[in-house]
Amino acid sequence: MTERTLVLVKPDGVERGLIGAIIARIETKGYTVERLELLRATPEQLAAHYAEHEGKPFYPPLVEFMSEGPLVALVASGHGVIQGFRSLAGTTDPTTAAPGTIRGDLGRDWGLNVQKNLVHGSDSEESAAREIAIWFPEG
Numbered sequence: 001m002t003e004r005t006l007v008l009v010k011p012d013g014v015e016r017g018l019i020g021a022i023i024a025r026i027e028t029k030g031y032t033v034e035r036l037e038l039l040r041a042t043p044e045q046l047a048a049h050y051a052e053h054e055g056k057p058f059y060p061p062l063v064e065f066m067s068e069g070p071l072v073a074l075v076a077s078g079h080g081v082i083q084g085f086r087s088l089a090g091t092t093d094p095t096t097a098a099p100g101t102i103r104g105d106l107g108r109d110w111g112l113n114v115q116k117n118l119v120h121g122s123d124s125e126e127s128a129a130r131e132i133a134i135w136f137p138e139g
């Protein structure tokens with residue numbers, strides 16, 4: 001089934017000049033970039049986006065990190081793109097993410113109290129619909 005997913009290139013990815021490398025992996029896999037914007041996240045967007053993590057110890061530094069600089073929000077589409085992009089991204093911790101993945105190849109532990117793991121990808125159809133509405137509210 002053709003799906004859409006919400007991808008963020010987080011501020012660490014933008015700062016390190018990896019926007020192109022990350023988007024190239026999405027396109028090389030055969031997914032289509034449908035929407036794309038470089039923006040600074042508002043506190044409201046981050047609170048909505050990370051609502052499931054509110055109250056966890058890593059939530060305050062996570063939201064702080066995500067507002068430190070511009071990020072890229074994009075919508076990618078394709079058959080199975082939600083799971084497919086999660087596979088491309090690799091597991092959450094870049095130290096142990098498999099080589100061949102975005103986080104495994106391009107990410108590492110920078111010794112800070114939040115994992116700077118370059119990208120976000122929606123984890124379900126419900127999350128994708130919710131998150132696309134947060135970052136592209138104009139539809």
Ligand code: DAT
Nearest residue numbers: 058062091092113114115117119120121123
């Ligand atoms: P993912 O981004 O792989 O979907 P998640 O939704 O569980 O992971 O967490 C959201 C982000 O929060 C994640 O990309 C990095 C940060 N994070 C998650 N678990 C963490 C932890 N144990 N310590 C520090 N940061 C964490």
Ligand code: MG
Nearest residue numbers: 120121122123
């Ligand atoms: Mg997640």
